[in-house]
Structure formats: C-alpha cells, structure tokens
Amino acid sequence: MNTTLRRALGAAAAAALGLPVLAACGSGGSDEADGGKTVTLVSHDSFQVSDSVLKEFEQQSGYTVKVLKSGDAGAAVNQAILSVKHPQGDVFFGVDNTLLSRALGKDLFAPYEAKGLDRVPKELQLDADRHRVTPIDTGDICVNYDRAYFADHKLAPPQSFDDLVKPEYKNLLVTENSATSSPGLAFQLGTVAKYGDSGWQDYWKKLKANGVEVVDGWEQAYNQRFSGSAAGRKAKGDKPLVVSYASSPPAEVLDAKPQPKEGPTGVATGTCFRQIEFAGLLSGAKNTEGGKALIDFLLSKKFQDDMPLSMFVNPVVRDATLPEVFTKYGAKAEHPEVLAPEKIAANREQWVKEWSSIVLK
Amino acid sequence: MVLDRPEVTVSEKPPRAPLSGSRKPRRTMRPTAVRLGLMAVPLAFFGVFFAYPVAAIVSRGLREDGRWQLGRIGDVLGDPATLHVLWFTTWQALASTALTLALALPGAYVFARFDFPGKRLLRAVVTVPFVLPTVVVGAAFLALVGRGGLLDELWGVRLDTTVWAILLAHVFFNYAVVVRTVGGLWAQLDPRQEEAARVLGAGRFAAWRRVTLPALAPAVAAAALMVFLFTFTSFGVVQILGGPRYSTLEVEIYQQTAQLLDLPTAAVLTLVQFVAVAVLLVVHGRTVRRRESALRLVDAARTARRPRGAAQWTLLGSVLAVVALLVLLPLAVLVLRSFDGPDGYGLAFYRALASAGDNGGTFVVAPLEAIGNSLGYALAATGIAVVVGGLAAAALTRRGSRLTRGFDALLMLPLGTSAVTVGFGFLITLDEPPLDLRTSWILVPLAQALVGVPFVVRTMLPVLRAVDARLREAAAVLGASPLRAWREVDLPMVARALGIAAGFAFAVSLGEFGATVFIARPDSPTLPVAVARLLGRPGELNYGQAMALSTILMLVCAAALLVLERVRTDRSGEF
C-alpha cells in the first residue's frame, strides 16, 4: 500500500509539474494544424449536428472539424467578443439578431459571401451589404398552449398578443425573465415590435394585471409550470400557456409511438418573434479557407435538412425539406414580429430595465 | 462506567510558547526556504489559474483607455439596485445559516452520539446534496416544495418563488456541512467530561451548556461560517427556486458578465464579493485557530451508543424525520421521475441513455460518454487538487507568519468567486502560447481543481498539524533527513486523510458545473453539463433522461462518499 501510494503521488506530481510541457505540446499541435487540416467551429451548448452529416463534410472537404461549445448563446457570443484578438477558432455559429449588433460593433467577423446565399430569403440577410455574417437558421418564439386544457374548459386557445390580456386567459400564462432568459427577452422584443417603443409598457402592465407569471429560465417554465409538456404534466404544471419555441410541439411527439393524430400542444401563431441565427468567419481565423468551406457547409442542403431534428430550428434555405413531424405538428407563423438588430442593441438594456420595474417589482 | 475507553489524546501539545519569536533570522532561514519551496507549486497554480485571470477580467472592467476608472466603483455602489442585491444576499445568507444550524445541530448530535442501523449509509446520503449540481437539485427540490409537490398535495403549502424555498434548499445543501464539522468533533469529545460535571452536581442541561457547548462552540462557528460562505455566494438555488424577484451578488455577476458583457459593473460586484468573502475568511481563520486548542478527544467509535429512553428515541425519530423530509425526499422524487417513463414505471429512460447516438443527432450527447468524461475529468482534477492542496497543506503545517496565514486564505478564495469570472478570466489570459489552454481539455480539470484544493487543504491540515513534531524529531535523531522524516512519519499517518481529501475533491469535481459550462472545449460534456443540456430541450425523453442521468450522478457521488465513510479517520478535518 505504501509503495502504491508513493507511486500514485509521484505520478500526480509529475502530472502537475508536466503541465507547462503539456500546454506547449497542445499549442504546438494547433499551430501545426494551421496548415489547413483542422477547422474549428466555436458555438453555444445547443449546437448539434448528426455525426453522419459532419463525417460526410469532413470526407469531401478533407478538413477535420473541431467543435467548441461554451455556455448558452449569450455567454458564447460574449466570450467570442472578449477573445476577439486571439479567437479560439475559425468560425462562430450562434449569434442571433438580438446580439448581432454587439458582435458586429466589435469587429468579431470578417466578410465572406457564402456559396448558396442566393437560396436564402433577402429579409433574413441582415448584413447583406458586407456579408460579415451568414444566416443559418430561424426559430420563432411563440406562446405554446396545452390543447387538453382548452378542450376541457371549452375555451378557444389565444392566438395573438391582444388575446393574452383578455380576462378569459387570466392567470394562465407563464413566461421567462427577460434579464436571464433568451426566449423571455425575445417575447418581450415581440411586444416591443408589435406595440412600439412607447406602447409595449402599457401592454405589459395589462399582462401583469392579467396574472402573467415570470420564472427565471425556460426549463422551469416549460418543464415545471407548463401543463402541456410531458415533463410539466409529471410535475403537475399549472399553466396552460407558456412562452417557448414554435418547434416545441413537434418535440413533444417526436418519441411517441405510435404518433398521435394531433400533438398535445399548439402554437399561438400571432405571438411570435423571429430569431435568426448567424454564422461568421472570425476575424483573425487561422484557417480562413477551412472556415469558408465550413460556412458553405452550414448552408448546404445536407446540413439544413439535418438541423430541424438536431437543433429544433427552421432551415433558412428555400430548398430544404422539413421532416414530417415538423410539418404535421409544428406551426408556421406567417407574420412573425421582427426588430432591427441596431435598434435592439441600442435599447436592449433600457428595455429590460423598464420591463423589470413593470413586471417584477 | 466505561473505564476501558481507549483514549486518543490530541497529540497537539500545549503550545511551547517561548519557541516562537525567539529564533534569530539566521536560524529560520532553512525552514522558511523549505516552506517557500513547498509553496512554489501551489502559488504558481493559483497565480496562473486564479489570481491572474480574475485580476485580468476585473481590470478589463475598471480600465478604459489605459486609465483606471475608479469612479465606476462609486457609481455602481451608489446604485440602489446594487444595495438591494447586497442587502438580500446578506440577509438570506444569515437566515439560511441560522436555519441550517437550527435543523442540523440536533442531527450532528444524533450522528455523533447515537448508534443506529444504517447510520454510515445515511451519513453518506446526507452529504450527496452537497456535491450535486444545482440544476439537478433545483428540479428535485421543486418537486418537494413547488407546485404539486408533496407539501402542496398534503397541506396545500407552496414555497417556490418565496424566499422560504431558497432557505430550505440551502439547508438541504448544507445540512452535511454542519453534521460533519460539528458532529465529527462532538463524536470525539470525551463524554466523561460531562459525566464529571454531573458528578459535581450539574444538571444534564447545565453540564451540556458548561462543558460540551464551550468545547463545541468553535466547531459550530466554523460550520456556520462555511454555510454562510456557501449561501452568500449561492447561484443556482436562487435562480431556480427564488424566481426572478430574488437575486444575489453571484447571480448579478453572472448576469453582468455572461449576458450583458457589462464588465465594469461585474468588476465592481466581484470586488464587493471579494471583500465580503475575505472578511469571512479572516473570521473563519480566527475560529479555526481557536478550535485547534487542546481538547481531550476519544475514539469516535466508542462514544456512540444505542438511544435509551423515550426522550432519546424521540430525538432520533425527529432528526430522521427532518432528514427524510428535507434531504431524502427530494432525492427520492428525482429517482422516481427517472423511472416514470411514458409507459408507466420502468427503465425506459435508462435504456434511452444507453442507446443514445443510434438516432443520429437527436440526442444532445451520448450520455454514457458523459459519465466517462466526468470520471476522467474528475480523476485528473483530483490528481491536481491533491498535489497542489497536499503541498500547500504541507507548507502550512507549521503555523507561523502572517504570510502563511494569508496564503491559507488565498486558497479559499475560489470558493467565493463566481465561476463566470474565472471562466471569462481564463478566456482573456490563457490565450497566447505557451499558455493557450483555452481549448485544451486540461482547463476543465484545472478549473475543477480550484474548487477541490480548499477541500484538500482543509481536510489535510488538521491531520498534518496533529502529527507530533517530536515524532519527526525522533526520526531526525535516528538519522532521517527532513524530507525522509516527512515521508516516513507524516505521510503514513496522513495517508487516510489524503484518501478522504482525494475522495472529496473527486466528488466535488464530479458535481462542478459553473466553471465547466463556461469553458469551451471540444465536445466532451460532463454529467452535470449533459443534464443541463437535456433539461434545456423539450420533450419527455429528454427530461426523463436528465432525471436518469441525475440519478446516476447521484449514485456515483454517493458511492464515492460511502467509500470515504469507510476510511474516515479520527481527525479528518472540517469536512
């Protein structure tokens, strides 16, 4: 026992002291990779792609893709901004329209016009002049409803922002804190877009009077409080309305066998705010060519077809095919609310502060 | 009367008072050199992986155009919102500490003095929450005090989004801190001292108050300060259970840094938290030093007996009831949900975990892989923590200068520092060769080790200090050089404490979530990160798998702690 311990200690000491060596090796390795074999994608924790799709790209392009994930969308963007001088990778994916201005203002990205951009609707190309970022996916944040609840209570589910403040929907909605949750902020931005710079405050006062409940995160809202989700049913959720994604209903039936005729939840399509996620070539990227190839890949039909089921978002290219579960159970908002990124960047903090003092105090 | 009770006198001799202060500098050169040598690795570790990154991110916030913007400090501190946060942070921590002590002190007594079947297992189980990530605990705890939770079903009582939920969850997390710190000492207090007081005419309570309580007071103070420190820097619990109306400093720092990138405000708040934590550590250091006074300690195994009489059985019963309600129930709900599949109770979610990956990208992570990652990271973190913490403890063994005391406090600081501060600090400092570790796997265990080191030091130090210096002298006279004497005398004696320290570091790294989530790495998520990702996605299967994975995490932690229970030493430090 004595000798084993001694040996173990020795090994641990060697490990600790060997750190600098190891570090040197590590960086040496990546320098070598500059030659062009490895391309690094920096993203948030939600980034996901099917193995087979990624493998195919690696085989065809000859690049090895390394994916780095760090925190949620906000944290990931901010980390990228902080390390703008020494970027961690070649491509960043996951900056959305609510954060875009901040990223562009800090010169995070280098211009690149991706192949296949012509297949993307113009209204999604928010930096069309300079092509510093490329739209990759969209996701709508909308109120979801629990079908069973409204059927049981013989009540029509709400369809629009205006509906939500009506007395028949009193105490039914749970949303997320704008200050801590990205869907929460998006929902608030939706109301700003809908009611204007000076009108949204009144709307929230009414919403508060109508008993809106605010929790800190999407997980709590959707998995604990919402009565329509599987987890929420188990947790005896008490709110039949929740701010979530337009793609949440398909997710609820994804694993059900056999698949039901109708999903347990639906989307109030008049309450949607559109988030567009972008990718961009990091300025200072070591492997520029590889980065460009990677962005092209993110717009390829293969990747765009894969996205709905791996990340629960909508593709941006016109030729992508949605999986059946999306078309059957999902909803498409015809006229989602949108806001210019510059406007969001300029007012975001003030809006969140105002919102907090109206809703939380 | 039990006369044959073997005695373990604290080998710590009453201070040979005249020794200090008399040595001439010439004579202390060598011990000081040795101490500095031992400190080199821990100092380098803390310098590079803590002080430098944190200082960098703070000064990035407070400097603009190459000038210090110290006016910012006043601006932020003058903001009523900041004061509100500071006030809430302080009072909830005070209230949590008081409540934890009130509920856990009887538990400490019961674990110390009573023998009952399953005690060892139970002691391991009550420690599980301490090392579980808050994401998991939040979900479990909501099931107890939240809507549709047990209290709601029975009496219609709901505590979520009230401050009570925060306080109770803090009790849940820190119950073990009190039971272990106070109970550990209590079990070793010689009951004959109380008996002596009884013989001298003191009533049962008077004997306890005049004999046991004073002996226990420093341990109680130490436990209280640890609980205060943990609750003062509470993050996940406040976010998940408190609802949006409650916010602690730690939550604000996270907000300002990760979400708003308002580094100036974050820097000021970080400094405020530093000051608060530093004050705490100074007070804590004082009580710990007092606690090391000579007490008559006996083998813990001999002081516990089966409860006798209605009063003792009632006490045992009520403590077990509190444990069941506050600790076991939330954990049980978690386990239950992991089995509550779409087709009734079964192993559906566990099977899904095992078969993940078959369905292409549907699953966020291959969950079994996460277990492997977690174990690998935790092992590496444990290795680093044991080496760094062990060397630091060895350097600190000989009490002495203010310098070493300061070093002691420095080692504790990471416990009071926001993970996001460290994580973002890494990002802007470790970005150039030879230290471009940002994307290296080693950064994760390094960050985890930062949290593990204080535990290693706290566990090892009392044991090392309890090794009689004269044993080392005996070895020296017999021809052993100082290093050899340490290896031959100290090491064998502290081997068990080292094992315990390693186990704790392991369990803590296993549950570490904050720093891990901010560190960009080639995708190899740990268990807590995987749980968080699964919870972040809709659909029954994801949620169920999160519960199943949490249960597995819980089991791994419990198993590690149970092994520790078997090797508990007589003096195993504060934890």
Added chain:
Amino acid sequence: MSLLRLDGVTVRFGTRAVLDAVDLEVAEHETVCVLGPSGSGKSTLLRVVAGLQPVDAGRVLLSGGDQTGVPTHRREVGLMFQDHQLFPQRDVGGNVAFGLRMRGTGRAETERRVTELLDLVGLPGAQRRSVAALSGGEQQRVALARALAPRPRLLMLDEPLGQLDRSLRERLVVELRELFGRLGTTVLAVTHDQGEAFALADRVVVMRDGRIAQVGTPLEVWQRPASEFVARFLGFDNVVPATVAGERADTAWGEVPVPPDTPEGECKLLVRPGGVRLVPVAEGLACEVTGRTFRGDHVLVLLRPADGPELEASCGLRAAPEPGERVGVAFDAHDVVALRD
C-alpha cells in the same frame, strides 16, 4: 578527550535564558545525569546536543568536532524521548530497525541487529507486535532498543523512567546501569528524580534556571550539597541561618556542632535528618512533634522548636514519638553541612 563538550551554550526564549552560558563535558563511556526541577533547562540541553534546538551563543563539540551547522540527522547521537515517541504505524521491529534503515544498513544485518537488541532489552521475538499494544515498561524497552540500534556515539535519555511505576523504575535503573556498563555506552540523561540520577550516573549535574548549580559524583553531591537550592532539591529541609565560630555555630536552634574545617562567619547550615537525634526534653532543644511520615524502613518525624524553622528527624520505627509529644533534639556534627549561599 571528552566525547561531548559544551562551551558557553546559551539559549534564550524571548528575554529569558533557558540555558545560560553552560559549560559541560562528558567523557567517553561515562554516564552523566542532569538533575533539576522542571523548567531548569535540562531538556533543552539535550535538544541542543541533538541539534533540535538552535543555540544563541556557544558551541557543541562531539568527539572534538564543532557541531554548528550540522543537522540533527548527521550528528549520530541517540535520543530517547520522555514519552518514547514510538512510530505508531510501525510494529516493534519496524521501530527498532528505523535508525538502521536510515543509515542504509543491509536487510540481513538489520534483522540480526533488531533481534540482538530486542534480546538485550528483554523483549525477544517481539518484532511483529504493535507498539500500541505494549505496556509502558515494554514501550520503554523498545524506545531504548531503537535508540541503541544504530550505535550512537552518545545516547541521550530524557526522563527515561519518568512515567513508570516505582517498582518497575527501580528494577530498570539497575538494568540500565548494568547494560550501559556492559556496552560501554556514553550516556547523557536528564531527570528530575534524584534517586534515578544517583542510581544511574557516574557524575551528576544539578541545574537551576539554566545554570549549573553543582557537578560531582552522586556521593559528593549527596554528602556535600553546594547550596541551599541543591540541598532543598535533594529533599533536605533542615536549613537554618548560622554564624560559625570554630567548631560551633550559633543558630535559632541554639548551638549546633559543625565539622572541623567549616569556614568561619555567617552561612546557612544543613542538618541531614539522620543527624537529628531525639533525646529527653531536658537534654536538648525542646520541640513538639507535629507529624510523622513512614518511609518504609524509618520514620520521618516533624518537629516544631520554640524558635527557628521546623525540623525533620529520621528515627527507627519503634523509637518514633507520637504527635503532640514533647521531645529534645541534639545534632551530630558529621551530618551538618555548611552551605555556600
């Protein structure tokens, strides 16, 4: 050449000198006992020789070599600690073998030596026993064997028999003396027990407050304590101020006879209890008996004279008077010692 020499060794704790310019020599094969009350600095003396305690002034020489700067583990001395300090995690054999292992002695040789030493201290075959299971006397023997095993040039004993009971102590003292004689070991021991010191030592050093109060053979010290301090430390309490004139001294007890060569003038006189004879009241100093203490083969009688300090007299078991009786006291000149201060 002496094996150990201390030249003006001074150790200060704060402002207090625990050792104050101590000079001491120990010859080869000699056993020297340092005797003194607790706090007199005797343990510090051993620690200085072992190199465990740095000195503020002076030198320690072993076999003529200055030990300044030589660390403990290179001094090749042995030290038996007061409470033995056996290594709890090693068995008896492991403890005894420790010093040999540190010196790189081969395995076979170590085993042979351990066996030999355990035989020597009367614990044959105890190698595998746990030290926690040993009695006090056995621990003592193991500690001795451990200290002797590496053949130190100087063996130091700190209160070697302090914690043992009386009968065991008396037996062990004899054994130790016989053993050291046989092995030719040079020994420096410290103790607060005069009986132990006198039984063990060739030479006794009495210490007081960091200074040497008296050096001599046990007999010299016993017969002629140099000072009141030494006298009282040895247990002699019949001390009285006196003025010597010729073979008579004038004291509060009246006239006391003194040995012929006693210096004239003021001094203090010690009368050993054996030199206090009980006589009929009329024939000597009148005293009242205030108490009796049995001392095995004799009785110590406490006496209160009309004037001057109380007296102790040693007398036979049967001759001892009852408390309350009035007796007379006479003094024998050859049990009277004039003290220097």
